[in-house]
Each structure stands twice: as structure tokens, then as C-alpha cells.
Amino acid sequence: MSRSDSTEATAAGAAESGPDRDGVGASGDRAARTGTSPAAAGGGTPAGAVRAIAIIPARGGSQGLPGKNVARVGGVPLVARAVHAALAAERIGRVVVTTDDEEIADAARGAGAEVIARPAELANATASSESALLHAIDALGQEPGGVTVFIQATSPFIDPADLDAAVARVEQGERDVVFAATPTHGFLWRERADDADGASAIGVNHDPSNRPRRQDREQEFLETGAFYVLRTDGFVLAGHRFFGRIGIQRVHPDTAIEIDDAADLARARVLAPRVDRRLAGGIAASLARREGVAWMADPRHPFIDVDAVVTDFDGVHTDDTAAVDELGRESVRVSRADGHGVARLRDAGIPVLILSAEANPVVSRRAEKLGIDVIQGLADKGAALREWAAARGIRLDRIAYLGNDRGDIPALDLVGWPLAVPDAAPDALERARHVLERHGGHGAVRELAELVLAARDAKLGSGASDLARESRELDPAHPTREQREAIAAASSAT
Structure with missing residues (x-):
């Protein structure tokens, strides 16, 4: 989980800004500010305290990776991932x-944030990025003594618990600035011009003639660029993100990746299934609390709050096989459980x-x-889905789509909710925000239906316990993991 250990430094004057990965270029002043502010039920903030405001600068242009801030990791646009992490932080x-x-x-907006043009x-x-932050702070009219959380969308794996820990230290006056960093013992080198051979490598953070063991070296930290928690009035006065008393919020190395180019994006997509499993349950539970809903922090039971469900057929409603009789007539295998879920x-x-x-x-039948x-x-299934959703007045971010292949x-x-069956093609799995437990033709559609209905029922007040009652109905042919474990435990007890 989160590491709350801290390391401090003091900035006597203006310090150089850290990684600024907000993207470059522009596409015009087109975004309109919305007027809604997500409600929050504070868990860790003292009663009556002014709760922190998170600001996420995200430019439209990027020379290194066009469309970077809306590129998807784990099936979610980067800017939406940043919003979700911030919304899930209680402070x-x-x-x-x-x-x-x-x-x-x-x-x-679809992820739940306000937008400032x-x-x-x-x-x-x-x-x-500082100029965008200062503009947003002025537009928001933040109160004196407040806290600003500067989050960069190009860091896809932000643990809300790390945000809360960092905000608490600034709120309590321990530090003026707390930023995300990960421990490192790397030996850094730099090449410089040399009259003898044209270039010479020199040690930056070490003496090449003295190579101490890892455990004998003083620990250093690599700034990740994921977030910076700032005392607002101090930031406005200084005009840059490092001022006053500076603290380090240690984050897990798995969350330290930053996306600048296509290679970084590919690496993040490979890491997402593992890292998201650790983060997703807590984020889902926190976002559900924002809706006034109790929800179990279990990544197997994501809070899929949508207005429509769309699916592929082969490999989703079926097991992706077909039987052909002597007259060339095809038949497929479907699950009655899926029919119940659709109903x-x-x-x-x-x-x-x-x-x-x-x-x-x-x-058709x-x-x-x-x-x-x-x-x-x-x-083109994308074009067909757009047309269908527009005709029904359903926002695309309010749709769950279950697929299994490149098409x-x-x-x-x-x-908003891309999902896949567990044996889906790698390209489809890479884009999934959640991978179901059941396979196509074996209750996958019903599993999705139950998750959607559990979220709907919870919002309507029936409570997340419906999930435990409804989604755990025993399908003798295809029991869930929990049911298999319960059956095994019961057998060993008799």
C-alpha cells in the first residue's frame, strides 16, 4: 500500500522546477468551464477544514506523443485516471x-472533474505548468491557507493513499511542499566535451574511484513528476512549485512511470494489469463513497456505474466455437445464465x-x-456504437462494452468501461479496464450484468450487499473462485 515515510529538504530561495510533462502545443481556447463540483464525504480531513483542491493541467498538443493526455492505459484515458485518483483521495x-x-x-468531465478553459x-x-496552475487558482478564487495538489496526467499509476499522506503533511504545517519520489541507488553519469577524445564520461552523484556498496550509500530519491502538494499562498507568492520547507512522499517504484513517448506508453500498458489490481479496489470504493454508496474494496467487483451495456457476440455470448451439420447449418453454444442476466x-x-x-x-435469432x-x-464497430449511442442520447463514457478480439x-x-473476457486477444485485454472471471458462453454476460446492476442498486439505496447475494448464485457448471473455495472447505470439513 502507500508508504508514508518522508525525507525533507529546505529551499532557501527559488528552486528549479522538476519534470514538466504537461505536453506541448495547443489547439485553441475551446474548453468551457463547468459549474459542478463533485461532492465528497471526507474521511481523513478534520471537521470544518478547507479541503485541498487538485488541479490537473493537460494541454492538447504533444510533440513526442500526439494525443498523450487522452491515450488509454488499462482502458482509461490518462487524464481520467488522474481525475479518478484525485477523487478517491479523502483529503x-x-x-x-x-x-x-x-x-x-x-x-x-466524464471522469467527474470540473474543467477550466x-x-x-x-x-x-x-x-x-506553473502558469496554468496560477491561472486556475485565480479563476477558482481559492481561500487563503488552502492546499493545491498539482497532478500530472502523464503519471498513470497514482495511489490515492499517497496523495492523502502528502496533503496531510502540508495541511498540518509540517511542510510547505511535498512531492512524489521513489528511492534510487543508481549511479548517474554525464558526458562532457573533452579536448583529448571528444567526449568523456564523468560521475554525477558519485566518485568513480570510490564505489561503495548499496547499503553504505546515502539514499537518494528520483522525482516522479506524478504530484506536488503545495501550500497555495506560498506557491502564488513564489511562482514555482518548490519553495519553503520541502518534503518527499515516497511512492512505490511500480507507480513511478511517467509517459513521454510511445515506448513509455507501451510499458505502462504492460504494467497496468498488475498495478491496477493493487489500486483499483480502493479507488472504486472511494469513488462509490462519492456517490454516497458503500462498496467493497475488491478489484474483482468494480463499481461499474453505466447507462447501457454493449457486447460482441462470438466469444462473448458464445464460447467462440460453432458446430456445422451435414447441410452446412451452423449452431453455437450460449449460456442460459447470460439470458437471465440480460433479462x-x-x-x-x-x-x-x-x-x-x-x-x-x-x-439475429x-x-x-x-x-x-x-x-x-x-x-467498424466504433462508428456503429457512436451512431447507436447518439440516437439514444447515451454518453459514450456511460457505456460498458464487453469484447474479446481485435475487431x-x-x-x-x-x-467509459471497456471490458474483456479472460481468454480475449492480447490487444483487447490491453485495453480492458476490467477482465471478467467467466469465459464467453459460460456466464460472462451475466457476470457483467450483475456488476452493473449491483452498482445501480447500490446508488438507489439497496446497498452493495446485493452483489454478495445476487452475483454469487451458484452456477453448478461454472462456479466462481469463491464458490470453489467454499465447496472445497465444506468437503474437507465433512
Whole structure:
């Protein structure tokens, strides 16, 4: 979990800014500020205290990686991941994204943040993140003595517990600035011009003639750039992020990755399934609390709060096999449990759609029996999904899409909740925000339906305990992991 150990430094005057990874370029002053502020039920902030405001600067342009701030990691745009982490921190009461780009603004609003339009002169290639922060602070009219949390969206793995620990130290007056860093024992080198051979390598943080053992070296810290917690009035006076008494918030090395180019993005996507498993449960529970809902902090039970469910057919409703008789007629295997799940979604007024690349009468018949929409024979599932959602007035970020193969990628990349079955193609798994336990044709659609309905019921007041009752109904042919363990325990006890 979070490491709350700290290391301190003092800045006597102006210090150089750390990594500024807000992106470069601009696409105009197009974003409009919204007026809503997410409600928060404070868990760790003293009663009556002014809760911190998180500001996430996110420019539209990037020379190294175009569209960087809306690139997806673990199925979620980077700017939305930053918003989710900030909303899940109990000591942060308000989350704001300042941007010049409408796509980033839409993703931020969909994730639950307010948006401030970033002026064009503060969104060019030479503008600093500090200038965007100062503009946002002025626009928000922050109260004296407040705390500003500067978060960079290009750090995809931020633990809300680390944010809370850092905010607490600034709120309590222990430090004026606390920033994210990870311990390092690396030997740093720099090349410099040399008259003899043209270049010479020199040690930066060590004497090359003296190589002490790791345990004998004084520990150093690598600034991750993920977040900086600032005493607001001190930051406004200094004009830069390092001033006064400076503290380090140690973060886990797995969360220290920062995305500047395509290689960084690829590495983050590989890490996401492992890191997100550790973070996702707590984030989901915290976000549910923002909705006034009790929710178990278990990444197997994400809080999938959506207004529609869309699925592929082959490999999702079926086990991705087909039987062909002597007359060439195809048949597929489907799960009755899936039919029950779809019926419950329909009864709850949640639209369900099947998107199928292949045009096949069996798909039509199955959709007809389930009483749901179907569109098939598609070359581009993303375009079809956009059209269907627009016709029904459903926001794409309020849709869950369940897929299993490369043809689902255009749709997975559009929705707020991209999901995959466990045996999906690697490219589809890479884009999934959550991977189900059950396979296609073996209750995967019902598992998704139960998660969606549990979130809906919890928001309506029936409580998250419905998940334990409903989603754990025993399917004798395909018991869940918990049911298998319970059966084994019962057998050993008799």
C-alpha cells in the first residue's frame, strides 16, 4: 500500500522546477468551464477544514506523443485516471482540469472533474505548468491557507493513499511542499566535451574511484513528476512549485512511470494489469463513497456505474466455437445464465446491444429471443456504437462494452468501461479496464450484468450487499473462485 515515510529538504530561495510533462502545443481556447463540483464525504480531513483542491493541467498538443493526455492505459484515458485518483483521495474536495482541448475536457468531465478553459497563451510549447496552475487558482478564487495538489496526467499509476499522506503533511504545517519520489541507488553519469577524445564520461552523484556498496550509500530519491502538494499562498507568492520547507512522499517504484513517448506508453500498458489490481479496489470504493454508496474494496467487483451495456457476440455470448451439420447449418453454444442476466438488465431499463462483425441469422435469432438490439455485418464497430449511442442520447463514457478480439478495439477505445473476457486477444485485454472471471458462453454476460446492476442498486439505496447475494448464485457448471473455495472447505470439513 502507500508508504508514508518522508525525507525533507529546505529551499532557501527559488528552486528549479522538476519534470514538466504537461505536453506541448495547443489547439485553441475551446474548453468551457463547468459549474459542478463533485461532492465528497471526507474521511481523513478534520471537521470544518478547507479541503485541498487538485488541479490537473493537460494541454492538447504533444510533440513526442500526439494525443498523450487522452491515450488509454488499462482502458482509461490518462487524464481520467488522474481525475479518478484525485477523487478517491479523502483529503481532496475538488478536482479541476485546466485544458485547451475539447477531447481532454470531455474525458475530464466524464471522469467527474470540473474543467477550466486554458488560455491559448498559456498552452503553447513554451508555457509552463506553473502558469496554468496560477491561472486556475485565480479563476477558482481559492481561500487563503488552502492546499493545491498539482497532478500530472502523464503519471498513470497514482495511489490515492499517497496523495492523502502528502496533503496531510502540508495541511498540518509540517511542510510547505511535498512531492512524489521513489528511492534510487543508481549511479548517474554525464558526458562532457573533452579536448583529448571528444567526449568523456564523468560521475554525477558519485566518485568513480570510490564505489561503495548499496547499503553504505546515502539514499537518494528520483522525482516522479506524478504530484506536488503545495501550500497555495506560498506557491502564488513564489511562482514555482518548490519553495519553503520541502518534503518527499515516497511512492512505490511500480507507480513511478511517467509517459513521454510511445515506448513509455507501451510499458505502462504492460504494467497496468498488475498495478491496477493493487489500486483499483480502493479507488472504486472511494469513488462509490462519492456517490454516497458503500462498496467493497475488491478489484474483482468494480463499481461499474453505466447507462447501457454493449457486447460482441462470438466469444462473448458464445464460447467462440460453432458446430456445422451435414447441410452446412451452423449452431453455437450460449449460456442460459447470460439470458437471465440480460433479462434483468432489460427489466432495470438498461439498454443492451449486440455488435457483430459477421452477419449471421443465429445472431439475429439470439438477440430476438433476448429482446435486445443487434447490429451486425460491421466493418467498424466504433462508428456503429457512436451512431447507436447518439440516437439514444447515451454518453459514450456511460457505456460498458464487453469484447474479446481485435475487431472490438474501436468500440473498447470509445467507452467509459471497456471490458474483456479472460481468454480475449492480447490487444483487447490491453485495453480492458476490467477482465471478467467467466469465459464467453459460460456466464460472462451475466457476470457483467450483475456488476452493473449491483452498482445501480447500490446508488438507489439497496446497498452493495446485493452483489454478495445476487452475483454469487451458484452456477453448478461454472462456479466462481469463491464458490470453489467454499465447496472445497465444506468437503474437507465433512
